[in-house]
Amino acid sequence: MSLQLKVCGMRDADNILQVAALRPAYMGFIFYGKSPRFVGESFVLPAGFPAEIKKVGVFVNASAETMLATAARVGLDALQLHGHESVEVCRQVKAAGLEVIKVFSVDDDFDFASTEPYREVADYFLFDTKGKLYGGNAQTFDWSVLRRYDQQVPFFLSGGLTPANVAGAVALDGVNLYALDVNSGVETAPGKKDLGLLQELKNNSRL
Numbered sequence: 001m002s003l004q005l006k007v008c009g010m011r012d013a014d015n016i017l018q019v020a021a022l023r024p025a026y027m028g029f030i031f032y033g034k035s036p037r038f039v040g041e042s043f044v045l046p047a048g049f050p051a052e053i054k055k056v057g058v059f060v061n062a063s064a065e066t067m068l069a070t071a072a073r074v075g076l077d078a079l080q081l082h083g084h085e086s087v088e089v090c091r092q093v094k095a096a097g098l099e100v101i102k103v104f105s106v107d108d109d110f111d112f113a114s115t116e117p118y119r120e121v122a123d124y125f126l127f128d129t130k131g132k133l134y135g136g137n138a139q140t141f142d143w144s145v146l147r148r149y150d151q152q153v154p155f156f157l158s159g160g161l162t163p164a165n166v167a168g169a170v171a172l173d174g175v176n177l178y179a180l181d182v183n184s185g186v187e188t189a190p191g192k193k194d195l196g197l198l199q200e201l202k203n204n205s206r207l
């Protein structure tokens with residue numbers, strides 16, 4: 001399986017369709033009211049959104065009921081759980097037929113054993129940089145810690161990816177890397193992706 005790309009934190013209809021034309025495998029929409037990229041309560045996808053791009057709802061400590069209602073209304077394919085969601089919440093999401101991407105905030109001392117309870121209920125893990133915010137911290141972590149991860153669940157790598165550093169992420173070998181997740185590193189303002197930066201990131205990563 002070749003490395004996949006997820007573009008996260010999309011919001012505006014025109015920008016969504018422009019980025020969709022570059023065909024990332026996943027696009028993420030943030031349903032967390034305290035994020036500067038919050039899509040709002042009545043978000044809908046613009047007409048013409050390509051069916052082959054997986055639509056990911058990003059949530060922080062929301063109830064399974066709330067998330068599943070949003071997923072059904074918007075037509076989401078996957079949920080990215082960015083808070084302290086329990087294994088049971090992940091199980092309910094998976095049982096509803098959605099992909100589960102469980103997020104872990106990583107620093108030098110991160111203990112990958114904390115992911116183990118989630119391995120039966122997560123399709124993917126997402127390793128993001130531990131920072132002040134739940135997500136969108138625009139900082140990388142030391143990717144060499146990923147060598148300590150030896151489980152079967154494939155992961156998204158996230159946190160501070162930019163056109164300048166993405167080649168280093170692609171070059172990580174011997175780790176169970178499934179996809180790269182980009183956000184603020186290709187923005188001109190929160191939620192607004194720059195097509196030139198995104199194309200540069202794609203060129204530099206050959207994604």
Ligand SMILES: O=C(O)c1ccccc1NCC(=O)[C@H](O)[C@H](O)COP(=O)(O)O
Nearest residue numbers: 008035134135136137138159160183184
């Ligand atoms: O981006 C946000 O504002 C955000 C807020 C709360 C939870 C998650 C959020 N983003 C989710 C993502 O998947 C980001 O792509 C990820 O955190 C990396 O962001 P960045 O460091 O800006 O590339």
